Amino acid sequence: MKIALIGYGKMGKAIHEIAQEKNARLGKNHYDISLIIDIDNRATVTKEMLQQVDVAIEFTSPHTAVDNIRWCFDADVPVVVGSTGWTEQLVELQQYAIANNKSFLFAPNFSIGVNIFFEINRYLAQIMNQHEEYDVIMEEIHHTEKKDAPSGTALHAALDVLKRLDRKSIWNNDEERKKDILTIVSKREPDVPGTHYVTYESDIDKIELIHTAHNRKGFAGGALLAAEWLKDKKGAYSMEDVLGFTK
Numbered sequence: 001m002k003i004a005l006i007g008y009g010k011m012g013k014a015i016h017e018i019a020q021e022k023n024a025r026l027g028k029n030h031y032d033i034s035l036i037i038d039i040d041n042r043a044t045v046t047k048e049m050l051q052q053v054d055v056a057i058e059f060t061s062p063h064t065a066v067d068n069i070r071w072c073f074d075a076d077v078p079v080v081v082g083s084t085g086w087t088e089q090l091v092e093l094q095q096y097a098i099a100n101n102k103s104f105l106f107a108p109n110f111s112i113g114v115n116i117f118f119e120i121n122r123y124l125a126q127i128m129n130q131h132e133e134y135d136v137i138m139e140e141i142h143h144t145e146k147k148d149a150p151s152g153t154a155l156h157a158a159l160d161v162l163k164r165l166d167r168k169s170i171w172n173n174d175e176e177r178k179k180d181i182l183t184i185v186s187k188r189e190p191d192v193p194g195t196h197y198v199t200y201e202s203d204i205d206k207i208e209l210i211h212t213a214h215n216r217k218g219f220a221g222g223a224l225l226a227a228e229w230l231k232d233k234k235g236a237y238s239m240e241d242v243l244g245f246t247k
């Protein structure tokens with residue numbers, strides 16, 4: 001499978017490394033990273049060059065993701081997107097992909113563990129809807145270079161809670177606690193790949209759901225899995241589709 005990496009920073013490099021590790025088991029060129037695109041060569045890569053790959057994997061930044069997704073749509077190349085912080089345009093791009101037979105998969109977090117955490121979070125919120133004595137708060141901790149807050153992962157988990165918990169109507173990203181608002185606290189600390197908490201607390205006890213990423217390997221492996229899953233499909237998908245989870 002020929003892959004273009006769009007964005008060759010921490011994540012692009014981690015995906016390349018995992019692809020090479022997997023090739024050692026699956027066969028020399030199972031994941032053939034045949035095109036690497038970053039800011040310094042982006043302008044020299046033509047649509048025809050991009051069309052040589054089976055799938056593109058995009059991990060750049062909140063400001064460049066949408067332009068890169070549209071570029072892949074225009075070239076008719078399936079695109080797996082990990083960049084976060086641009087999701088106000090997600091629905092529009094999903095609708096475009098469905099209406100125009102493009103292949104698009106976005107996940108705010110590609111780690112299998114986080115997607116299990118999302119599934120448990122949805123289940124827990126559904127149960128907690130009957131138990132008003134519990135208030136809920138979320139917290140995310142990431143490395144200091146992270147550009148967006150709250151993290152795409154925290155936002156995804158928060159929207160899943162808001163869909164299921166009638167007593168919360170919106171989220172906020174400050175520490176002010178209000179009864180009908182789901183607060184997401186964002187902290188930035190050196191060298192933290194990503195930690196997410198969902199905490200339900202009553203006067204008598206506390207239930208915490210925590211996911212801690214030890215490194216970037218989980219995101220990279222999940223992105224490759226998603227790329228393989230997407231390459232022959234049309235439409236707009238998420239990691240829940242890859243793993244067969246609820247939405």
Ligand SMILES: NC(=O)c1ccc[n+]([C@@H]2O[C@H](COP(=O)([O-])OP(=O)(O)OC[C@H]3O[C@@H](n4cnc5c(N)ncnc54)[C@H](O)[C@@H]3O)[C@@H](O)[C@H]2O)c1
Pocket residue numbers: 006007008009010011012037038039040042059060061062064068081082083084085107108109110111146147219
């Ligand atoms: N979905 C997930 O599982 C997941 C996991 C980790 C990070 N992320 C997100 O992925 C994005 C990238 O993360 P990172 O840690 O690799 O960042 P990074 O800053 O280390 O790397 C980004 C790379 O993109 C390049 N770039 C910028 N503009 C570009 C353009 N127009 N075309 C091509 N390349 C361009 C930069 O030069 C840089 O090398 C961020 O938005 C981050 O929040 C998502």
